[in-house]
Structure formats: C-alpha cells, structure tokens
Amino acid sequence: MAFVYLEIIAMGPILKLVTERLILRAWRESDLAPFADLNADPQVMEYLPGRLDRQASDAMAGRIREQFAQRGFGLWAVEVPGRADFIGYVGLSVPRFSAPFTPCVEVGWRLAFDYWGQGYATEAARAALACGFERLGLSEIVSFTVPANRRSRRVMERLGMNHSEADDFDHPLLPSGHPLRRHVLYRLSCSDYCRKALGKQ
Incomplete structure (x- = not known):
C-alpha cells in the first residue's frame, strides 16, 4: 500500500511530540551512551537478531537521525521529564526490505528494560500514530515482530492494530532457518484509526 508524507517535507521535520508523561524529541549526543547500553542488554534484544x-x-543512531532529514519523521528519542533524559526510542520508520506489504511505514519502539511495564511504549506509540495519520496523511501504518514477542504484540493490540495470519511473513533480511525469521504483521488503516478515535470522544 502506498503512503504519503508530502506535507511534512514541505514544512520541515517533526522533531518533538509531547504526551501526558513523555517527550518524544530529536536525538542528542548524550543519548548515545544509554542507547548503547540498551542495545547491549540481552533482555531488550531478546527478539532481535543480536x-x-x-x-x-x-551507527544505528546516525541512521535514525538521517531519516528525519530525509523524510521529516523517524524514531524519536523518548524522555520521561523529571525522571530520565533518555529511555529509548518510539516512532515511525520505513522498512529497508521488500515484502508483500511494502512500501509502508512502521510504528516501532525499543525501550530500556527498567522502563518496561509502565505503559510508556503504548503512550508514545499512540502519539506516533496520531502524527502519522493526522499530520503526515498516511493511509496505513504497520508493525511487526516475531510470534513469541507477546509483550510487543500486546502493545500493537492496545493500539488497535489488526493481525491476520495471511499477512505473516519470513523476514527477508534473516537467512532461511534463522529462529527469528518468521514474523507476524499488524496493520492499522487511517479509516480504522479515525473511527476508533472518534469513538473515544
């Protein structure tokens, strides 16, 4: 399914979103050390290749920053005001591989283990979805993970995203036989997002 982000390119990148408890913002040099700690944590990386x-x-942080300049959106650094300057990232990205559902925009997150179980991923991802649909004019946003990653799948379900087994796929960047190659795909259309948003008012 095609996606559009023409409006935001004309306006410049979105570098800050604010929720009730969080700030999603542009990256700083001071984020690199805690980001490296997060990426070295076996609990955080359990369902990722390594x-x-x-x-x-x-290098990953550098690619993330480049996406804001290239596309106007990306994976925002997340801080908890008064508690932590950096707990990970949440935001929107364009997958670097080809699959039956690409091109697309994905909502994704990676938070430090100490901040799991507090609703931060869901809260920040809701802000990212609102940005994608209401400011960028996207027609659909997806998310994906391995079947065993129940924690992330519950976040996707809380976001109102829908899963169909027919959409499940083998990740093309992982070799055949890799234990994490199989992925589940969740989708949320703009029309479903708007319908659910209106239903909460």
Whole structure:
C-alpha cells in the first residue's frame, strides 16, 4: 500500500511530540551512551537478531537521525521529564526490505528494560500514530515482530492494530532457518484509526 508524507517535507521535520508523561524529541549526543547500553542488554534484544556493540549502536543512531532529514519523521528519542533524559526510542520508520506489504511505514519502539511495564511504549506509540495519520496523511501504518514477542504484540493490540495470519511473513533480511525469521504483521488503516478515535470522544 502506498503512503504519503508530502506535507511534512514541505514544512520541515517533526522533531518533538509531547504526551501526558513523555517527550518524544530529536536525538542528542548524550543519548548515545544509554542507547548503547540498551542495545547491549540481552533482555531488550531478546527478539532481535543480536546485541549491538557501541560502534554498531552509534551507527544505528546516525541512521535514525538521517531519516528525519530525509523524510521529516523517524524514531524519536523518548524522555520521561523529571525522571530520565533518555529511555529509548518510539516512532515511525520505513522498512529497508521488500515484502508483500511494502512500501509502508512502521510504528516501532525499543525501550530500556527498567522502563518496561509502565505503559510508556503504548503512550508514545499512540502519539506516533496520531502524527502519522493526522499530520503526515498516511493511509496505513504497520508493525511487526516475531510470534513469541507477546509483550510487543500486546502493545500493537492496545493500539488497535489488526493481525491476520495471511499477512505473516519470513523476514527477508534473516537467512532461511534463522529462529527469528518468521514474523507476524499488524496493520492499522487511517479509516480504522479515525473511527476508533472518534469513538473515544
């Protein structure tokens, strides 16, 4: 399904979103060290291909920052005012691989383990969805993970995203036989998002 983000390119990148408890913002140099700690944590990286060393983590942060300049949106650094300057990222990205559902925009998150179980991923992801649909004019946003990642799947379900087994896929960037190759896909259309948003008013 095609997506559009023409409006935001004309306006410049969105570098800050604010929720009840969180600030989603542009990245800072001071984020790199805690981001590296997060990426080296086996609990955080359990359902990802592998932990990252400092060099790989810094390179990932660099790619994230480039996306804001190129597309106007990306994976925002997340802070909890008065508690933590950086707890990870939440936001929107364009997958770098080809699959039956691409091109697309994905909502994703990666938070430090100490901040799990407090609703931060859901709260921040809701802000990212609102930005994608209401400010960027996206027609659909997806999210995906491995079937065993029940924690992330529950976040997707709380966001109102829908899963169909027919959409499940083998991740093309992982080799055949890799234990994490199989992925589940969740979708949320703009029309479903608007309908659910209106229903809460």
